[in-house]
Amino acid sequence: MIAYAVKRILTAIPVLFGVVVVVFLLPRVVLGDPCRAVLGPRATEASCEQFAAANGLDDPIWEQFTRFVGDVLTFDLGESIKFSRPVTEVLLDRLPLTIELALSALLLAIVVGVPLGIAAARWHNSPVDIGTMAFANVGVSMPIFWLGLMLSYLFAVVLGDTFLALPPTGRFSPGLTPEPFYEVWGWTVSDSGFWSGLLEFLSKFAVFNAVISAQWAGAWDAIRHLILPTIALATIPMAIIARMTRSSLLDVLGRDYVRTAAAKGARDARVVRRHALRNALLPVVTIIGLQLGLLLGGAVLTETVFVLPGIGTALFDAITTRDYPIVQGFTLVIASTYVVVNLVVDLSYGYLDPRVRLQ
Amino acid sequence: MSGTRPDPTPADDEVRMEVHDPDPAGADAARVAADRAIADQALIDDVPDEAVVEPRPVRQRDPDEPALLDVRGLKTHFHTRSGVVQAVDGVDLSVQRGEVLGVVGESGCGKSVTALSIMGLVPYPGKVEAGTVTFDDQDLTGLSNRQMSRLRGDRLSMIFQQPGSALNPVHRAGRQIEEVYELHRDYDDEEQTRRAADMLRQVGIPDPERRARAYPHELSGGMAQRVMIAMALACQPDLLIADEPTTALDVTIQAQILDLMRDLVAESGTAVVLITHDLGVVAEMADRVAVMYAGQVVEEADVITLFEDPKHPYTRGLIGSMPVLGDRREALETIPGVVPNLVDPPVGCRFADRCHARVEHDLSICTEQDPELLPVVETDGDAHVVRCFLHHDAEGRPRAVEGGSTPADVVTAPAELAPGEGP
Ligand SMILES: Nc1ncnc2c1ncn2[C@@H]1O[C@H](COP(=O)(O)OP(=O)(O)O)[C@@H](O)[C@H]1O
Ligand code: SF4
Ligand SMILES: [Mg+2]
Numbered sequence: 001m002i003a004y005a006v007k008r009i010l011t012a013i014p015v016l017f018g019v020v021v022v023v024f025l026l027p028r029v030v031l032g033d034p035c036r037a038v039l040g041p042r043a044t045e046a047s048c049e050q051f052a053a054a055n056g057l058d059d060p061i062w063e064q065f066t067r068f069v070g071d072v073l074t075f076d077l078g079e080s081i082k083f084s085r086p087v088t089e090v091l092l093d094r095l096p097l098t099i100e101l102a103l104s105a106l107l108l109a110i111v112v113g114v115p116l117g118i119a120a121a122r123w124h125n126s127p128v129d130i131g132t133m134a135f136a137n138v139g140v141s142m143p144i145f146w147l148g149l150m151l152s153y154l155f156a157v158v159l160g161d162t163f164l165a166l167p168p169t170g171r172f173s174p175g176l177t178p179e180p181f182y183e184v185w186g187w188t189v190s191d192s193g194f195w196s197g198l199l200e201f202l203s204k205f206a207v208f209n210a211v212i213s214a215q216w217a218g219a220w221d222a223i224r225h226l227i228l229p230t231i232a233l234a235t236i237p238m239a240i241i242a243r244m245t246r247s248s249l250l251d252v253l254g255r256d257y258v259r260t261a262a263a264k265g266a267r268d269a270r271v272v273r274r275h276a277l278r279n280a281l282l283p284v285v286t287i288i289g290l291q292l293g294l295l296l297g298g299a300v301l302t303e304t305v306f307v308l309p310g311i312g313t314a315l316f317d318a319i320t321t322r323d324y325p326i327v328q329g330f331t332l333v334i335a336s337t338y339v340v341v342n343l344v345v346d347l348s349y350g351y352l353d354p355r356v357r358l359q
Numbered sequence: 360m361s362g363t364r365p366d367p368t369p370a371d372d373e374v375r376m377e378v379h380d381p382d383p384a385g386a387d388a389a390r391v392a393a394d395r396a397i398a399d400q401a402l403i404d405d406v407p408d409e410a411v412v413e414p415r416p417v418r419q420r421d422p423d424e425p426a427l428l429d430v431r432g433l434k435t436h437f438h439t440r441s442g443v444v445q446a447v448d449g450v451d452l453s454v455q456r457g458e459v460l461g462v463v464g465e466s467g468c469g470k471s472v473t474a475l476s477i478m479g480l481v482p483y484p485g486k487v488e489a490g491t492v493t494f495d496d497q498d499l500t501g502l503s504n505r506q507m508s509r510l511r512g513d514r515l516s517m518i519f520q521q522p523g524s525a526l527n528p529v530h531r532a533g534r535q536i537e538e539v540y541e542l543h544r545d546y547d548d549e550e551q552t553r554r555a556a557d558m559l560r561q562v563g564i565p566d567p568e569r570r571a572r573a574y575p576h577e578l579s580g581g582m583a584q585r586v587m588i589a590m591a592l593a594c595q596p597d598l599l600i601a602d603e604p605t606t607a608l609d610v611t612i613q614a615q616i617l618d619l620m621r622d623l624v625a626e627s628g629t630a631v632v633l634i635t636h637d638l639g640v641v642a643e644m645a646d647r648v649a650v651m652y653a654g655q656v657v658e659e660a661d662v663i664t665l666f667e668d669p670k671h672p673y674t675r676g677l678i679g680s681m682p683v684l685g686d687r688r689e690a691l692e693t694i695p696g697v698v699p700n701l702v703d704p705p706v707g708c709r710f711a712d713r714c715h716a717r718v719e720h721d722l723s724i725c726t727e728q729d730p731e732l733l734p735v736v737e738t739d740g741d742a743h744v745v746r747c748f749l750h751h752d753a754e755g756r757p758r759a760v761e762g763g764s765t766p767a768d769v770v771t772a773p774a775e776l777a778p779g780e781g782p
Contacts, residue, residue, distance in 0.1 A: 124483070254482070255524065256519060256521055256524040256525045257524065257525055257526055257527040257528070259480060259482075259519070259525075260519065260525045260526065260527070260587075260590075261527065261538075262480055262508070262511070263478060263480060263511055263512060263516060263517045263591075264511065264512035264516070264538060264539050264542060264590065265508045265509065265510070265511040265512030265513060265539070265542045265543060266508065266512075266538070266542060267504070267505065267508045268504070274538075275527050275530075278529050279527070279528065279529055352529065353528070353529060354528070354529060354574040354576070355528060355574070355576050
């Protein structure tokens, strides 16, 4: 297993390198003339020459590339044109919200999708099965934008005066923005440096921050703001996971070894739990990995609908305003996340299926 | 099985018929068989010159002993979109303690479905529609799923055709045997592990402690089937159902597995229902034989009688098309035609459209009335039963007519006989 893990981790390195190459070439191909893309179409020759010199665009391409790789390795992703701040800073500012949203959506999708799929397969052709599949078929074709607006309308307007009311936009209610946990704990933190940066980054995970520092009202408020975006973002992966779990489990339940388990005297519930589920979840794990990629894309839409300051809205703004360092930096992070998630998926595959470890 | 084995002759070796030091009963049976073989020579000249059943101890049935398993009028149907498949349609079988019952028939004739019906494991959309499965004086068809699972793996167990896919790929071999104890015995973990290794040793797996930690994909087909046997016999069941246990294996491995099964069940007194399409396996292993065709038992007798004096035209066809020596090809390819569609089979004998004896004897009743499984004329009791109008008339009275047809006649049905066509 360890040999397999090491091998698998090593194969991720060339992929990450490929990601860096693509991200490096991206603005050079897409933007055409970076100077006019950045400074505007009416920039003068002189200012463009100045811009090229300042950004090293006159150097040979491989030199630019090695510099870029060096920058990436030191987490220097350039400076945002719009915010005039380092891209890394913007990223660290925005990332926690997106991670919170994506993880809670993934969690919801798994926690609801997998049991639904199991129930549908176990009671194949029953009302449970038919209902689940109807939900799944509607769910996968639900546009996030539309679903988000409907949820907002339902919970903020229709149910607005009931205890079920939920906020349609934003991260916090006015006056309820929690203090960073380290300040609540009375830690004195210097203004710069790695550790203070880390603490600040962690404190941006709103729910986590509020809970560990016992700011209960703030925690509850942060959770309430997260509910509708999470549902909107989770619906499609939930439907896909439910469908995949069902078909995979149905397939496995027809296998010879499931019949063997029954022939040994294992009862239905045990047959499903001990013998079918682990085999059936193998393809589901792959699907879950793929969903995380889709979730990052979906987060852009979700954050836009619910006006949340995550990397989705930042990326959306950056594309419309041609803030290419932001586009480059964020693309790099999203693509790397994808590679790492797939790595984790493969490692869990190796854990679940002994046959994989040998290959 | 005890007894020393003389060096087999090359020919013996080739068809892997083992010659055992016959005990007195076996010697008797063998002599009777040999006599019969000669006497029947004129009648059935396609049956191999040497007796098909090599001299070996064949367990004789005690008519007074109650059956361990008694299947009566079992009907299992599959409700599919294209109609009701009557996969098992009135099967009668019985097995006594310690007996090996061979069940033979072409593929698709309902052997596996019969086995799964006994185990209560008929897959969707199948359903046991009628009949009783009496196991140790208890009707299994009336038991709840929970009650059934207490019996399965403990008092009756089953092994399957594809050992590779019958083991769970994500659990270690030893663990899969331990689970049987976990389900049926109060052993602690250590005891389970010890006994699982012990079972692996008994089924001839070298270095069992190490093998117990292997995953199924690390085992060969023969090894995997040994693990299956270890699992099935772990709780010393009263009955083992083996559904084509060697069909998927190499010829040499087949022989080893059959030897192993015979030795183990002889030791533990476990009764066996051995399902196969290979008459050679039956000749070597079974005490009694039930021949199935299209969801029904068409003939049942002790192994020697069945091979020396087969009554049903289908049985005769099967025996006539057995290879005498050499490779064991699909024994049945020389009976023309195929098992009929089991969706709404027509009235009458299911074998009618392939039966030459019917034409030869001009029996119109065959397509007008269903034949019943009844004792043949020479025997009393139900030691030898057959489902055929050659041997019974419309009222079920035994007929003295001995079909003059040889298997050669039987197997060459006239080409113009279309399925379902009356004579
Ligand atoms: N799951 C099923 N659905 C529909 N028909 C089935 C199913 N399983 C078996 N059958 C039918 O039952 C009949 C007997 O099958 P089986 O018992 O497997 O034959 P055998 O074991 O003798 O080769 C066949 O005609 C087959 O088509
Ligand atoms: S009943 Fe008739 S058709 Fe059927 S096997 Fe006997 S002779 Fe042939
Ligand atoms: Mg079969």
